[in-house]
Amino acid sequence: MPRLLIDTAKGRMASIVLALVTMVAGSTGMASQSETVEISITAQQGFQFEPTELEIPVGAEVILVFENAGIMGHNLHIPELEVMTDTITPGKTETVEFTFDEAGTYAFRCEVPGHAEAGMTGKLVVQ
Numbered sequence: 001m002p003r004l005l006i007d008t009a010k011g012r013m014a015s016i017v018l019a020l021v022t023m024v025a026g027s028t029g030m031a032s033q034s035e036t037v038e039i040s041i042t043a044q045q046g047f048q049f050e051p052t053e054l055e056i057p058v059g060a061e062v063i064l065v066f067e068n069a070g071i072m073g074h075n076l077h078i079p080e081l082e083v084m085t086d087t088i089t090p091g092k093t094e095t096v097e098f099t100f101d102e103a104g105t106y107a108f109r110c111e112v113p114g115h116a117e118a119g120m121t122g123k124l125v126v127q
């Protein structure tokens, strides 16, 4: 009889802990799904992106505004997502939207011949 009481108490504790874990997991999951993040990357003079590194939450809907503040045409390509802007002329902007479903470090680069080699590269840290 006393043993049965202990088992019941343990069982109740276990179900309370489980309920808490489920609540926490559910709320963070919903937050990342509905999250929208706007970032901007500028192509500068001298074959440089600014910034060259950004942090992005995994699962967020990313709105990337790419601006060309340089003196020649540039684009922005994220090879692993197959996301790429047009090559835009100085003073123009282009917006692309995408989502990273997996954490990791993703490179971006300008695909105009010679530009990445001259320094037009950067990375997005997704976590």
Ligand SMILES: [Cu+2]
Pocket: 043, 073, 074, 075, 110, 111, 112, 115, 116, 120
């Ligand atoms: Cu370029």
